[in-house]
Amino acid sequence: MNRVFKAAKMPEAAISATIFLFQSRLHAQCPTGPVIEKRVVKMSENQTDTFQAILEDIPAAARDQIIPIVDFGSQYVQLIARRVREAGVYSVMVGPNITHEQLKALRPKGIILSGGPSSVYEDGAPTCDPDLFDLGVPVLGICYGMQIGTTLLGATVKNAPAREYGRVQLKADNKTELMKGVPQSTTAWMSHGDQIAELPEEFIPLATTPTCPYAAVRHADKPFYGVQFHPEVTHTPHGKDILHNFLYNICDCTGNWRMADFLKSETTRIRDIVGDKRVICGLSGGVDSSVVAAMLAQAIGDQLTCVFVDNGLLRKGERDMVEQMFNGHFNIDLRVVDASKQFLGDLAGITEPQEKRRRIGHRFIEVFKEASADIEGVEFLAQGTLYPDVIESGHGYSGEAANIKLHHNVGGLPAELGFKLIEPLRALFKDEVRQLGQVLGLTEEMVWRHPFPGPGLAVRCLGEVTESQLDILRDADEILLEEIVANNLYRKTSQVFAVILPVKAVGVMGDGRTHEQVIAIRAVETQDFMTADWARIPYEVLATISNRIINEVPGINRVCYDISSKPPATIEWE
């Protein structure tokens, strides 16, 4: 068995404990087809439906303390959302054309306006409902958010005489609520070419830099605050304090976003909605679906059947490992379905990445349908879908997100599912799911397992997916992971895998010419998988990996190391 995946012992207590009452979030009120359709609708096209989806997805535990983040297209909007949640307050991203009535319906404690690439004085620059400043709720504008907020409240924003990109020296008035605890002289991270040129007298300046006289401001009468710099990035050392001040001192949040509460408060909902029906759960052995399975096992016990699909796209030894792990330690009905022939049949001749994903998504559903045919009363399909899967499939609530790739479990789903979806993790980031796993008592190995995508090796086998290509890739991947574990790098990296490229390179082995394929190694460090940097694996380890792959895997004569960050690359190659 692959050493990385050695069975993680799942203590009985973790599954049978009654300390926590678990619940899942579901979208059960709506038949599945329309739900899917609804999420692909952009805010501008059908704002009401998208807004409804936002409301439905808000976990019950967070309902009275929400911070909507209006997304003007910032690179950092995810980061803002995470920082707010890390501070113990639930945040959700919304599109700029959300109305003040809709915002009010969310009963927000405060609102954040994100940065964005536009200039407020350009034609067609995004704006927001000006009435949101009169909701009586504090608003914090960050960069573009500050520029648009102050513009709507009477300021003039112009192209700055001196642009600021990167670290700047900030002088802050730390007697004000927003800047409390921030040293009078500190550094901050900037990324702007425009700035406030004229500020009406109702505004109070709170910070300056050598070239930016209004680096932070507040309105005297309305609860509007603006910062030209980015408090959400770690390069602004006191950014956390500023966000904390906004959330706790200005918005009066109490920090009710805690995983244990989330589990507890959602339990009743899942029980109510499932009633006496049965649920099947797509279980891959990955952390997301393991957490979902553990939650459901708690909530509905033997009304749950888990289905592990061998799609022929798994890594070496993975099927055995998952079977052993769950049969041995989880007290659940687990069915293993071998559908490898169907998946590989669907992929024959297909090279286009999105088409691969679409076919895989559709086949998963077919397999789940077949697997549930002989189980009486199955109405629900549970999946470990996360917030980034939703956002990256272009189904985000802001309506602004591009379709980067069709995650098999979101964008790759067929319109007619035949199930209602249970996706308890749909609003969470990966690190939050891991916290949940810890609260649930999952073992370290399970909680910290590197993700493995549902489309599996198909998106790491560039070009056509064939048995022989998959075999080569499996062998290379096994060596890579063995070395990562052996060199104590598994926990220091977030995801490590091999990719087989559909090109041949010339080499010389044993004095003879070779013309063989190339393996790319991908190793990244990230917390939430939305942005990532390539891992600085020591050269000696890379050397061993390369040597071993070329020597031990027939068909490969060259190994490359992928040194691209995300963005602009993505983690997977397809």
Ligand SMILES: Nc1ncnc2c1ncn2[C@@H]1O[C@H](COP(=O)(O)OP(=O)(O)OP(=O)(O)O)[C@@H](O)[C@H]1O
């Ligand atoms: N082989 C599989 N069999 C059954 N369900 C699967 C399989 N692969 C993926 N899924 C379903 O698709 C969902 C999304 O897959 P994804 O890989 O994002 O999550 P995961 O496998 O649970 O966790 P991780 O991200 O750690 O790999 C899973 O949570 C699971 O419900």
Ligand SMILES: O=c1[nH]c(=O)c2[nH+]cn([C@@H]3O[C@H](COP(=O)(O)O)[C@@H](O)[C@H]3O)c2[nH]1
């Ligand atoms: O279950 C999944 N179904 C998918 O279709 C899918 N696509 C990407 N991933 C995983 O998501 C994370 C981000 O990947 P990208 O940077 O490649 O988008 C990484 O962890 C990827 O492995 C997927 N997981």
Ligand SMILES: NC(=O)CC[C@H](N)C(=O)O
């Ligand atoms: N990061 C931002 O929000 C940039 C805002 C605006 N485009 C500027 O350059 O000033």
Ligand SMILES: [Mg+2]
């Ligand atoms: Mg997975």
